Amino acid sequence: MSTVLEKPLNFSSERRRGERRKHARAAASSATVPREDRQTVGAAVVENPRIRCTDINVHYGSKHAVKNVTLDIGQHEVMAMIGPSGCGKSTFLRCLNRMNDTIDNCRITGDIWLDGLNVNDRAIDVVPLRAKVGMVFQKPNPFPKSIYENIAFGPRIHGLARNKTDLDEIVVNSLQNAGLWQEVKDQLDQLGTSLSGGQQQRLCIARAIAVNPEVILMDEPCSALDPIATAVIENLMSELCAEYSIVIVTHSMQQAARVSHRTAYFHLGDLIEVGTTESVFMNPLHQLTEDYITGRFG
């Protein structure tokens, strides 16, 4: 796994485009599973997973958005989810902390095991679950309150700080971990919404890690960021995965290749292929995966 981090795959776009034209035929032959086959290929199951999902199906009314997905998320792992728009990545991600509860006509079946707890059990309390499984949304959504309040909210409602000094420490640590401290240390009482987009996104990450979760879900956290802010967040993820498991949805294959250990490819609600990032990008087993990463689809 560490090899992936140390030697990130090089997918500079110019080279890829050139290669794509020349080797399209040759590359196609390396994949063995035909396009029509929608069984998951690769290693969906790992030993001693952090989260184990079995046979997840999600329906929005009559729309079948996620179909029979079985997938493990490992300990201290960055798992990337890629796939064309509308294939159900966000939907699947939101199952992991029951965020889909907020959508009225959404129906989820299947089991999601986290520490001996079935997340998808209607009877469980979602409050401790969401404290354990934090989330960073695609669009930065800081509260219209001060930077300090943005971060202090989580620890306060969970009673994580015994006193003001504790709370201050949590806020400072979270900001430092999210790489935002240097920029905002003198203006903690400024509105969180007055920061720039990239700063807001890091604020949201700081807010998520302030409650000390075990898993962090990130839904396209860098889609609105410039390359520098993106690099900051990617570095952050590499650091955070020492303590947390991270699931990240991304449209950028370079990003998936840079930060993730394992990659899952979704297609129209099906989980097509899972494997180490290296194998998925270098030797895709499924024809659809290969089409997607070589840019022939979507």
Next chain:
Amino acid sequence: MNKQSNDKHAVAERINAGLARRHAVERLFRCTGLLALLLGLTFLCALFFSIISKGYTAFQQTYIQLEIDFDEQKLDPAGERIYEVLSTADYGGLVKQSLRTAFPAVTSRQEQRLLYDLVSFGAAYHLRDRILADPALIGQISRVWVPASDDVDMLIKGYIKRDVPEAERRLRDVQLAWLDTLETEARLSLQFNTAFFTSGDSREPELAGIWGALMGSILTLAVTLALSFPIGVATAVYLEEFAPRNRWSDLIEVNINNLAAVPSIVFGLLGLAVFINFMSFPRSAPLVGGLVLTLMTLPTIIIASRAALRAVPPSIREAALGVGASKMQTVFFHVLPLALPGMLTGTIIGMAQALGETAPLLMIGMVAFIVDIPSSIFEPATVLPVQIFLWADSPERAFIERTSAAIMVLLGFLIAMNALAVILRKKLERRW
């Protein structure tokens, strides 16, 4: 190449051709809007002008200065200065005597009665209040300003003309002569009408004041606000944030929207049946008025509050839920503060409606002639719009200006309420 540039030229041409029309339409739209605005403003100005020009004179009142002999023999022969004795003494007699001494030439009974008519019979209460406030005045002779009768007041303000024939005039020639005498002695003057702002209703226009109705309105609205705001907001929060969406919530929604359109008199009938007949609450009381108006304003507040809640971006809710806040914490810490300005707007609209409402109060007996100023929500009271209605219905000439003045007070109250709402909203408003 040439064709392409030709095409480009044609496209630009076409855009330019359309541009003039687009601008014209825009100009037309803007002019229409401006016209509508001007029309509205004109009507508003006309309304204000008519009310103020008719009503401003009510803020002044004609007073007559009398030289009163607070004769101990007449007021308190026993010299004990007890409240009962002092408050029931014959102050009217003092007034009459003072008038007689001022005009010794008037001797016939008929003329004397005309003379007494110059002064309001409220003058006696005026004197009584002075004595009760300062019994040391007894035994002294002092000059006191007392209110003139409404006819004199109208004459001084120019509403009764001197040049019409005596038979068609409310004041006789002799009375005019007496008034002229008083005026030359500088014992007749227009002064600020404090009584209008401090007393309750009266059959005598010169004694009638707005304070009773204003208090009634304040008490009624306080009850309305205290009940309808929390209930309305709680209902809206429950329906919008907690209630499951199903056929029942649709049914409730339709019903609430219907209630907002139910004629207010129906709420009055309901209040009469439930609060007065069934629960035996006191009739004519601000409590019942407030309850009825609460029923009436609730739908407005609920609808506005739900709209305000719906306008809070869902991303804020997701953010709070995402860090593990319970639904309750999400709503109270994040959603409600953002929705509050909108809720306040709805509430103020509801309150303004309630302030101007007469029909439902008709049914529960708040349309009554009430002299005393209500000091609690259980005492009989009337409200500003009802007071306006009652005065507008009175035959005396002097009530016309008082009606307009009461409308001004009502508008002032409304403006104060709205200003408060704007200030509150500005304070609470947050960007996101």
